Amino acid sequence: xxxxxxxxxxxxxxxxxxxxxxxxxxxxxxxxxxxxxxxxxxxxxxxxxxxxxxxxxxxxxxxxxxxxxxxxxxxxxxxxxxxxxxxxxxxxxxxxxxxxxxxxxxxxxxxxxxxxxxxxxxxxxxxxxxxxxxxxxxxxxxxxxxxxxxxxxxxxxxxxxxxxxxxxxxxxxxxxxxxxxxxxxxxxxxxxxxxxxxxxxxxxxxxxxxxxxxxxxxxxxxxxxxxxxxxxxxxxxxxxxxxxxxxxxxxxxxxxxxxxxxxxxxxxxxxxxxxxxxxxxxxxxxxxxxxxxxxxxxxxxxxxxxxxxxxxxxxxxxxxxxxxxxxxxxxxxxxxxxxxxxxxxxxxxxxxxxxxxxxxxxxxxxxxxxxxxxxxxxxxxxxxxxxxxxxxxxxxxxxxxxxxxxxxxxxxxxxxxxxxxxxxxxxxxxxxxxxxxxxxxxxxxxxxxxxxxxxxxxxxxxxxxxxxxxxxxxxxxxxxxxxxxxxxxxxxxxxxxxxxxxxxxxxxxxx
Numbered sequence: 291x292x293x294x295x296x297x298x299x300x301x302x303x304x305x306x307x308x309x310x311x312x313x314x315x316x317x318x319x320x321x322x323x324x325x326x327x328x329x330x331x332x333x334x335x336x337x338x339x340x341x342x343x344x345x346x347x348x349x350x351x352x353x354x355x356x357x358x359x360x361x362x363x364x365x366x367x368x369x370x371x372x373x374x375x376x377x378x379x380x381x382x383x384x385x386x387x388x389x390x391x392x393x394x395x396x397x398x399x400x401x402x403x404x405x406x407x408x409x410x411x412x413x414x415x416x417x418x419x420x421x422x423x424x425x426x427x428x429x430x431x432x433x434x435x436x437x438x439x440x441x442x443x444x445x446x447x448x449x450x451x452x453x454x455x456x457x458x459x460x461x462x463x464x465x466x467x468x469x470x471x472x473x474x475x476x477x478x479x480x481x482x483x484x485x486x487x488x489x490x491x492x493x494x495x496x497x498x499x500x501x502x503x504x505x506x507x508x509x510x511x512x513x514x515x516x517x518x519x520x521x522x523x524x525x526x527x528x529x530x531x532x533x534x535x536x537x538x539x540x541x542x543x544x545x546x547x548x549x550x551x552x553x554x555x556x557x558x559x560x561x562x563x564x565x566x567x568x569x570x571x572x573x574x575x576x577x578x579x580x581x582x583x584x585x586x587x588x589x590x591x592x593x594x595x596x597x598x599x600x601x602x603x604x605x606x607x608x609x610x611x612x613x614x615x616x617x618x619x620x621x622x623x624x625x626x627x628x629x630x631x632x633x634x635x636x637x638x639x640x641x642x643x644x645x646x647x648x649x650x651x652x653x654x655x656x657x658x659x660x661x662x663x664x665x666x667x668x669x670x671x672x673x674x675x676x677x678x679x680x681x682x683x684x685x686x687x688x689x690x691x692x693x694x695x696x697x698x699x700x701x702x703x704x705x706x707x708x709x710x711x712x713x714x715x716x717x718x719x720x721x722x723x724x725x726x727x728x729x730x731x732x733x734x735x736x737x738x739x740x741x742x743x744x745x746x747x748x749x750x751x752x753x754x755x756x757x758x759x760x761x762x763x764x765x766x767x768x769x770x771x772x773x774x775x776x777x778x779x780x781x782x783x784x785x786x787x788x789x790x791x792x793x794x795x796x797x798x799x800x801x
Contacts, residue, residue, distance in 0.1 A: 332440035339551030340463035341486035354688035356748040360440040367436020429523030441785035445688035455557030460776030461565035472541040474658035495548030538630040540593040574652030576676035579643040580697035580762025587662040600653035641734040643699035679758035681782025686763040700727040703757025715745030
């Protein structure tokens with residue numbers, strides 16, 4: 291991006307429009323000077339995108355919205371979750387003569403239905419829920435402003451009673467971006483995987499979808515230059531991009547122009563399915579938190595996008611410390627090739643997080659875990675991508691009194707963490723507890739539950755001292771003997787932005 295000189299007033303105005311994931315530092319500031327030159331202020335606008343949940347007529351989907359109470363916000367603000375395709379109601383479609391009066395009424399009815407929000411939050415600190423059912427639920431775009439924007443979290447949870455991908459599917463609605471990595475996808479005969487691309491903006495986005503298997507890039511031009519129309523969502527079936535059947539794939543979504551939200555929906559004929567969120571950006575060391583203690587099978591999928599092989603130490607952060615999985619002490623990842631290794635029931639009845647570190651030279655890597663619970667025809671699948679640390683604060687929006695497990699990992703240093711359970715969506719009083727997570731361990735904590743809970747509630751994690759903390763929440767619901775579950779990692783909510791003090795010159799705004 292070209293450097294642009296702007297005034298402090300213009301810079302502050304630009305920051306107000308940022309969607310909650312950017313930060314700005316005054317030029318020339320470093321070390322102690324940075325703290326003097328910038329103040330952390332709440333973001334003023336946030337956009338979140340939720341993919342279309344399911345093509346099954348048996349699907350029931352709930353959406354939960356939550357904004358933690360944030361100091362420094364005003365009393366004004368709004369938040370809504372609406373159809374991403376709302377503007378398509380203006381299109382007439384077809385050809386030939388039409389009854390103008392009837393056509394106008396039909397378009398007005400469609401527009402009215404599309405404009406009706408799925409949910410509208412009333413106040414920070416209290417979750418609000420909305421429900422849909424059937425196969426025609428569209429992708430959704432959420433926009434929060436003012437007091438609803440800092441740390442806004444949105445969870446999409448779907449129960450599919452039967453068929454391909456049956457079980458519990460969950461995904462955090464995420465901000466639009468320009469690049470995504472998804473290790474863990476597949477074009478195997480038993481799998482039906484889609485990459486969902488959602489464009490929230492007024493102009494079209496142009497996207498390349500690249501696939502990398504065990505031998506490198508899969509040659510195909512079908513995934514090049516995919517146009518995603520304004521205010522629309524396209525589910526791209528991965529098997530239409532290649533004729534190769536590969537059990538383990540890495541999907542790279544690269545946006546040439548515009549921005550999109552992206553997530554992979556991985557559906558299996560025999561072991562259920564779930565959403566595969568994007569891995570954190572390629573980096574030398576990775577943490578994959580929150581492997582369920584009763585996991586019967588864990589598969590690690592890794593990929594390095596550069597031209598240098600990566601060699602990684604594989605460690606499991608257990609409740610008692612880091613241990614080496616037997617027979618999988620290290621992992622060699624060839625450049626440009628997807629590598630997978632089956633770790634079996636690696637947690638062996640205890641909480642666990644996988645920690646990957648370079649054996650020598652640090653090479654950027656992305657990774658994810660495919661986790662299975664249950665046995666035989668009573669199996670269910672979920673995915674855990676490598677994630678960034680909690681940072682200042684992170685939130686899980688959708689929790690129940692019995693089915694939620696919060697997992698916290700401190701891979702390098704002991705950390706002290708505060709966990710707050712919000713008021714319930716239909717009643718209850720917020721409570722907080724403080725926990726100490728020892729260095730090198732993972733703990734499935736006895737998370738607080740709101741007193742007098744009615745409905746669902748949110749869990750907010752705030753590190754207080756010590757080393758970095760990684761978090762994940764497992765939501766479980768067993769139906770007819772199938773242990774349905776879904777895991778969401780909890781990276782920093784990026785609810786604040788650094789703004790220079792008034793006496794500092796803001797001469798550079800760089801993306």
